[in-house]
Amino acid sequence: MAFSLIPLPYASDALEPAISAHTLSFHHGKHHQTYIDKMNAAIDGTDMAGDDMETVIAKARGSNQGLFNNAAQSWNHAFYWHSMAADGGAPSAELAAKIDEAFGSLDALKEQLEARGVGHFASGWVWLAEKDGKLSIEETHDGDTLADSDFNPLLTIDVW
Known part of the structure; x- marks a missing residue:
């Protein structure tokens, strides 16, 4: 069975101006x-x-x-x-409560995600992940992944 490229879940111009x-x-x-x-x-x-x-x-x-x-x-x-959407969005009430518990607020989470991405040396990924009911920010370097880890990834940012 050969793998195929999944279609984007939105139009290619849907993320403009953030991503052309x-x-x-x-x-x-x-x-x-x-x-x-x-x-x-x-x-x-x-x-x-x-x-x-x-x-x-x-x-x-x-x-x-x-x-x-x-x-x-x-x-x-x-x-x-699938970590991005044309019109953005907001976390569910359950996720928002976990974000507040772990990071203090959604804005604080965004700041920490950005800081981890900017601070990551070379290429990799920054993840919002859940493990044992707790949220954390994780980093993987180059092509590493959380796919086969104990973490449940919730979103990721491609760092270049």
């Missing part, structure tokens, strides 16, 4: 597609060919760095597209 249609189309259609293509090539003809992406990530972690990077980046980008 050109940038979004390139990032999704070229950059993300390349990760998918390289992952598919690496698993073709192997026992991982029928696995879901999380299983490919878990099997490749520590044993096949190239495959791991491409599978993890494929998963991270698919998650990333």
Whole structure:
């Protein structure tokens, strides 16, 4: 089973002016597609060919760095597209309460996410994640992911 690039959950110009249609189309259609293509090539003809992406990530972690990077980046980008919305939005009442408990306010969370992203050296990901009912901000470097971790990612920011 080959993996396919998921469609964006919004029009390519829906995030303007924050992200231009050109940038979004390139990032999704070229950059993300390349990760998918390289992952598919690496698993073709192997026992991982029928696995879901999380299983490919878990099997490749520590044993096949190239495959791991491409599978993890494929998963991270698919998650990333769903971390944004054209009209933004607000957290549910339950999530808002957890944000207030962990960070003090939504504005404080935004400030901390931005600070972690700006402070992250080189490329990677900044995540709002939940573990054992508690929210935290996590960072992964380069192509690492929370997909096969004990954390439940809620949103992510691609850091370049």
